[in-house]
Amino acid sequence: MTSLLAAPRRLMLLSLLVGSSALHVDSLAAALRPAARAPPPAALLSAPADEPPMRIGHGYDIHRMDTREAAGQPVVVAGVKFDGSDAPDFELGAVAHSDGDVVYHSVVDAILGALTLPDIGCLFPDNDPRLRGADSSIFMEEAYSRMTQRGYRLGNVDVTLIAQKPRVNVEHAGALVKERMSGNLARLLRTDVSRVNVKARTHEKVDSVGECRAIECHVSLILERDPSLPERRGVRDFEVTV
Numbered sequence: 001m002t003s004l005l006a007a008p009r010r011l012m013l014l015s016l017l018v019g020s021s022a023l024h025v026d027s028l029a030a031a032l033r034p035a036a037r038a039p040p041p042a043a044l045l046s047a048p049a050d051e052p053p054m055r056i057g058h059g060y061d062i063h064r065m066d067t068r069e070a071a072g073q074p075v076v077v078a079g080v081k082f083d084g085s086d087a088p089d090f091e092l093g094a095v096a097h098s099d100g101d102v103v104y105h106s107v108v109d110a111i112l113g114a115l116t117l118p119d120i121g122c123l124f125p126d127n128d129p130r131l132r133g134a135d136s137s138i139f140m141e142e143a144y145s146r147m148t149q150r151g152y153r154l155g156n157v158d159v160t161l162i163a164q165k166p167r168v169n170v171e172h173a174g175a176l177v178k179e180r181m182s183g184n185l186a187r188l189l190r191t192d193v194s195r196v197n198v199k200a201r202t203h204e205k206v207d208s209v210g211e212c213r214a215i216e217c218h219v220s221l222i223l224e225r226d227p228s229l230p231e232r233r234g235v236r237d238f239e240v241t242v
């Protein structure tokens, strides 16, 4: 519709849309967002050209591992806890402000990157006391919300977990741990598990990851336009409060 408007009127309409942004912010993000935040870069306030049919994103994350006692929590990977509940018990824990889920954090950053939004550390600062030990599925929900607000759905996601330990290609409580991870991702991204791949490899016992002092993850994904969602051409109102 905006393309039919004269330029000055189009600018006015966009500024009105941007001005009403706070009303559209997801309630969870609003609750977690600090009261004072630096203004966003000017580039984020400008309306983009028509959204492309597909967007590609890459995410990376690494967390240090320490004894469970020092870390204060178990290792959590794609929502699977390595404490004997979802996966075999593992003696180390992930050092992190949140639960330190490298897979969820990488997927979130890949989605945000695909949408040309600020990264997870900007949205959820690691000095926010409300996020201490937080279940990283809340970050996934926020990324999903932003993806659908822009009119996209997941095309497919390819996860590469790099960890000497814990092993994920093992069975626990009647299920393959790796498949439990894929299932969690598919559930949070509201997609079929056939669009989610989780693979894992070691680091050949070298460097921090190979010496079990860290765990890391790479994610590549494609977002595709969802024809069932309304087009939001030229409107990025939810970004301005980032």
Ligand SMILES: [Zn+2]
Pocket: 061, 062, 063, 096, 100, 101, 102, 105
């Ligand atoms: Zn992280």
